[in-house]
Amino acid sequence: MTFMEYKYKDIIHRCFRCGYCKFPTDWSTVTNCPSYARYRMESYSAGGRLWLIRAWLNDELQWSENLAKIVYSCVSCKNCVEKCPLSFNDDIVNMVVAAKTEMVEMGTLPKPVKTFLQNVQLIRDFRQKKSRLDGRAEDSTLQGAGVSLLRRV
Ligand code: SF4
Numbered sequence: 001m002t003f004m005e006y007k008y009k010d011i012i013h014r015c016f017r018c019g020y021c022k023f024p025t026d027w028s029t030v031t032n033c034p035s036y037a038r039y040r041m042e043s044y045s046a047g048g049r050l051w052l053i054r055a056w057l058n059d060e061l062q063w064s065e066n067l068a069k070i071v072y073s074c075v076s077c078k079n080c081v082e083k084c085p086l087s088f089n090d091d092i093v094n095m096v097v098a099a100k101t102e103m104v105e106m107g108t109l110p111k112p113v114k115t116f117l118q119n120v121q122l123i124r125d126f127r128q129k130k131s132r133l134d135g136r137a138e139d140s141t142l143q144g145a146g147v148s149l150l151r152r153v
């Protein structure tokens with residue numbers, strides 16, 4: 001995917017890294033963004049992550065294991081959505097999810113995420129085979145969780 005094909009190309013530049021998304025309004029702690037609280041580096045806050053994604057899609061930055069780790073360290077808690085004062089805040093997590101999806105499409109996930117998803121796939125396959133052997137309908141527990149994407153991992 002090129003930057004021009006990125007669904008959020010017209011709004012991602014609007015983040016100006018003010019930093020409000022990583023702090024609560026009373027500035028009493030830095031735990032509003034869990035990944036920033038864990039690593040204490042701007043790259044791991046919502047603003048830093050959006051800038052890295054934009055640079056990556058703009059070919060200003062090459063994909064790397066570290067970039068993938070930073071993108072995937074967002075846990076989609078949406079705390080940043082509540083704190084960001086700009087009107088595009090509803091799409092902050094969507095912008096990160098779109099970057100994660102692109103990495104799935106490219107097969108360039110961080111190794112731990114790839115291993116986790118492959119294991120989910122193995123469990124799903126095992127359950128389906130067991131259901132067939134038992135003569136029951138296929139177990140759909142893991143259906144709908146986007147596991148079909150795992151075939152590309
Ligand atoms: S996401 Fe919003 S609050 Fe966070 S740095 Fe960007 S503009 Fe500021």
Ligand code: SF4
Binds near residue numbers: 046080
């Ligand atoms: S959704 Fe992601 S970027 Fe936003 S506060 Fe949570 S971990 Fe941080």
